[in-house]
Amino acid sequence: MLAQRLITILPDMNFEESLEVTKIHSIAGMTKSGKIISERPFRSPHHTSSKISLIGGGKDAKPGEISLAHRGILFLDELTEFNKSTLEVLRVPLEDRKVLISRANKNYEYPASFMLVASMNPCPCGYYGSNEKECVCSANEINKYIHKISGPLLDRIDIQVEVSSIDYKKISNNAQEESSIQIKNRVNKARKIQEERYKKNDIYSNSELTPKLIEQYCKLDIESKNLLEKAFKKLNLSSRAYSRILKVSRTIADLQGKENITKSDIAEAIQYRSLDKKYF
Ligand SMILES: [Zn+2]
Numbered sequence: 718m719l720a721q722r723l724i725t726i727l728p729d730m731n732f733e734e735s736l737e738v739t740k741i742h743s744i745a746g747m748t749k750s751g752k753i754i755s756e757r758p759f760r761s762p763h764h765t766s767s768k769i770s771l772i773g774g775g776k777d778a779k780p781g782e783i784s785l786a787h788r789g790i791l792f793l794d795e796l797t798e799f800n801k802s803t804l805e806v807l808r809v810p811l812e813d814r815k816v817l818i819s820r821a822n823k824n825y826e827y828p829a830s831f832m833l834v835a836s837m838n839p840c841p842c843g844y845y846g847s848n849e850k851e852c853v854c855s856a857n858e859i860n861k862y863i864h865k866i867s868g869p870l871l872d873r874i875d876i877q878v879e880v881s882s883i884d885y886k887k888i889s890n891n892a893q894e895e896s897s898i899q900i901k902n903r904v905n906k907a908r909k910i911q912e913e914r915y916k917k918n919d920i921y922s923n924s925e926l927t928p929k930l931i932e933q934y935c936k937l938d939i940e941s942k943n944l945l946e947k948a949f950k951k952l953n954l955s956s957r958a959y960s961r962i963l964k965v966s967r968t969i970a971d972l973q974g975k976e977n978i979t980k981s982d983i984a985e986a987i988q989y990r991s992l993d994k995k996y997f
Contacts, residue, residue, distance in 0.1 A: 781827075910971050
């Protein structure tokens with residue numbers, strides 16, 4: 718449910734983004750003639766999807782789900798149900814934000830700058846950590862289950878959150894919660910800050926920062942640096958996870974309108990890597 722609502726709080730697309738999305742959908746034969754797409758795409762391919770349907774290709778070298786999700790969301794429900802080798806094809810595009818498809822004597826490049834959102838159960842029976850029912854899985858079974866996701870893929874997931882099931886009464890009693898429009902306004906503000914900051918760098922958002930740009934825009938004070946180094950050693954994080962934590966903390970700071978990243982932003986970004994700790 719959260720994944721499906723996420724699209725309602727993403728920032729509005731600018732004109733260039735709309736053009737990019739419209740072009741891809743037009744190549745795939747999915748546009749109404751003359752209509753420009755102004756809503757970010759939400760794609761949720763089934764876990765039986767093939768590699769080609771995910772990354773694109775085939776006879777006509779058509780764009781795949783990752784390109785149809787460009788500037789929007791690619792939602793993979795029940796991530797562990799996907800074929801492990803199918804999921805592996807996501808690794809390069811998640812890094813490069815584009816995909817290269819080679820046909821007989823021609824190469825096609827499609828953009829694939831999407832937000833990957835995935836969900837999975839905590840264990841095979843689904844009740845690990847639940848208050849309702851006792852989990853019947855052994856440690857070995859849980860370990861095997863989590864390892865259906867490869868380490869390198871997990872490494873590329875910036876925010877990992879464990880959520881427990883809640884009952885309906887609690888959901889319907891939350892009248893005090895912020896509406897999607899209120900949250901979206903905040904997100905739009907943070908996106909404006911980023912577009913302004915990166916206007917000379919030809920990117921729109923923190924997620925697109927290259928290692929060189931991270932150095933320039935994610936400077937840390939001594940306190941924050943120490944905290945990150947400690948976490949890095951304790952959680953045995955990769956250098957990729959390190960730079961991804963920096964990007965997430967840059968976003969947390971932007972959402973609060975802060976010019977510099979502070980220790981609390983780093984601490985929050987580290988917290989969002991809860992599965993790394995379980996991956997043994
Ligand atoms: Zn279980």
